Amino acid sequence: MRPQDLVWLLLFSALAWVSPYRSKQEIGLLLALGLFQVVEPRVGYFARDRGTAIAILLKLGLCYLLMGWTGGINSTYYVILLLPVVSAATMLNLIGTIAVTLLTCLSYLSFLLYLDWSRVEFTPEGMGQLGLRVVFLPVVGFVTFQLAEANRVEARKSQAVAQQLAEANRSLQEAEAAVRRSDRLAALGQLTAGLAHELRNPLGTIRASAEMLIKNVREESEVSRELAGFIASEVDRTNSLITRFLEFARPLRLRLAPANLNDIVDRAIVRIERHNPKFDLTIYRNYAPDLPVLNLDAELVEHVFYNLLLNAAQASPPGAAVTVKTRTMDNQVEASVIDRGAGIDHQHMENIFNPFFTTKADGIGLGLAIVSKIVDEHRGRITVESEAGRGSAFRVYLPVAAGALG
Numbered sequence: 001m002r003p004q005d006l007v008w009l010l011l012f013s014a015l016a017w018v019s020p021y022r023s024k025q026e027i028g029l030l031l032a033l034g035l036f037q038v039v040e041p042r043v044g045y046f047a048r049d050r051g052t053a054i055a056i057l058l059k060l061g062l063c064y065l066l067m068g069w070t071g072g073i074n075s076t077y078y079v080i081l082l083l084p085v086v087s088a089a090t091m092l093n094l095i096g097t098i099a100v101t102l103l104t105c106l107s108y109l110s111f112l113l114y115l116d117w118s119r120v121e122f123t124p125e126g127m128g129q130l131g132l133r134v135v136f137l138p139v140v141g142f143v144t145f146q147l148a149e150a151n152r153v154e155a156r157k158s159q160a161v162a163q164q165l166a167e168a169n170r171s172l173q174e175a176e177a178a179v180r181r182s183d184r185l186a187a188l189g190q191l192t193a194g195l196a197h198e199l200r201n202p203l204g205t206i207r208a209s210a211e212m213l214i215k216n217v218r219e220e221s222e223v224s225r226e227l228a229g230f231i232a233s234e235v236d237r238t239n240s241l242i243t244r245f246l247e248f249a250r251p252l253r254l255r256l257a258p259a260n261l262n263d264i265v266d267r268a269i270v271r272i273e274r275h276n277p278k279f280d281l282t283i284y285r286n287y288a289p290d291l292p293v294l295n296l297d298a299e300l301v302e303h304v305f306y307n308l309l310l311n312a313a314q315a316s317p318p319g320a321a322v323t324v325k326t327r328t329m330d331n332q333v334e335a336s337v338i339d340r341g342a343g344i345d346h347q348h349m350e351n352i353f354n355p356f357f358t359t360k361a362d363g364i365g366l367g368l369a370i371v372s373k374i375v376d377e378h379r380g381r382i383t384v385e386s387e388a389g390r391g392s393a394f395r396v397y398l399p400v401a402a403g404a405l406g
Contacts, residue, residue, distance in 0.1 A: 005038040012037075020076075029066040033059065033083070052091050056100055060084040064107050073111035078133055081108055085137050089144035101141045105134050177350055181372075184354055199242055207235040254297040254377055261333055261398070262287045262326055264298050268305035269324065272313060280318040283309070286325040291333055292400055300374045307367045308337040308394050315341030315392065331400050332380075338393040344386040352384065
């Protein structure tokens with residue numbers, strides 16, 4: 001039990017104790033009102049619009065019965081009618097408050113119908129007293145409504161500020177993540193470039209030696225020739241890996257030219273369909289026809305979407321579908337690659353654009369890092385939304401203001 005619940009019960013018990021009537025009906029109604037005040041906040045239905053109205057009407061009904069049992073129009077409990085009026089003022093809007101207040105005033109005046117007018121005479125003083133009691137209800141109701149409305153306005157302002165702070169905090173976290181990623185990219189790029197240059201010379205020597213072995217080993221020595229072939233193929237694979245490292249490490253030199261993003265994305269889709277026949281995949285195109293012409297390095301941007309489509313194909317089960325969507329929004333063009341594949345675990349989301357991070361057994365973790373670098377060089381940004389087991393959506397945003405030509 002909350003402290004305020006105990007206070008409500010004590011207050012209504014005190015009313016029953018000090019009452020001059022002390023009838024069973026009066027005590028029962030007072031206890032019912034006290035219990036209802038305790039139960040009301042615990043019932044979720046009463047927090048809804050209709051439930052709030054019903055709760056206020058129930059209070060008004062109990063108050064009306066209490067006054068009926070304790071003297072009607074002359075009851076000393078007339079102030080109990082403030083309970084539904086104040087409840088309406090704190091929980092309803094202005095129209096609802098006015099409606100409940102009018103209904104309460106009419107309820108109080110309805111006790112006049114039960115009087116024996118042959119024995120009752122209203123003096124001017126009595127009429128004034130009756131008028132004061134009736135007018136007192138809307139005065140208190142309106143004052144309470146003003147105070148409650150001021151609190152509601154301040155609560156809305158506080159909520160708006162809290163939302164702004166949450167948005168600012170989210171943006172700050174994204175900026176910090178971007179800075180951390182940039183720092184890691186810079187450090188790893190320098191390390192990669194130096195290491196790659198140092199490795200290429202010995203690799204060239206190993207490759208040449210393997211070729212010499214293949215040429216000079218006798219034909220009957222199949223094992224030696226096979227091992228020399230393994231050496232050559234592994235050197236070629238390592239050299240290819242070093243080439244990709246250098247592509248990532250060296251600064252990009254964009255060759256900007258007017259281009260249509262839909263055409264670039266389409267070429268990437270055609271490459272996927274022609275060069276990867278093993279993928280049992282359906283690619284749906286959902287292009288906006290009114291995209292502005294942008295200044296882009298078409299070859300690099302095509303590489304971005306080829307890589308995203310390749311990842312989507314590898315993550316999707318046989319017979320799955322991938323959707324490619326383009327549109328213009330605000331001052332940027334958005335291109336999305338959406339799959340219904342395995343998705344990405346939440347714990348990996350922050351690292352997927354970092355170099356050398358991969359969850360593939362045969363991956364090296366440079367694909368998305370290079371994609372992110374190309375998009376950054378075009379002054380764009382890339383985001384990902386993913387849920388494990390339900391697919392991923394990679395969205396590339398390219399600014400229109402800096403590159404629109406028409």
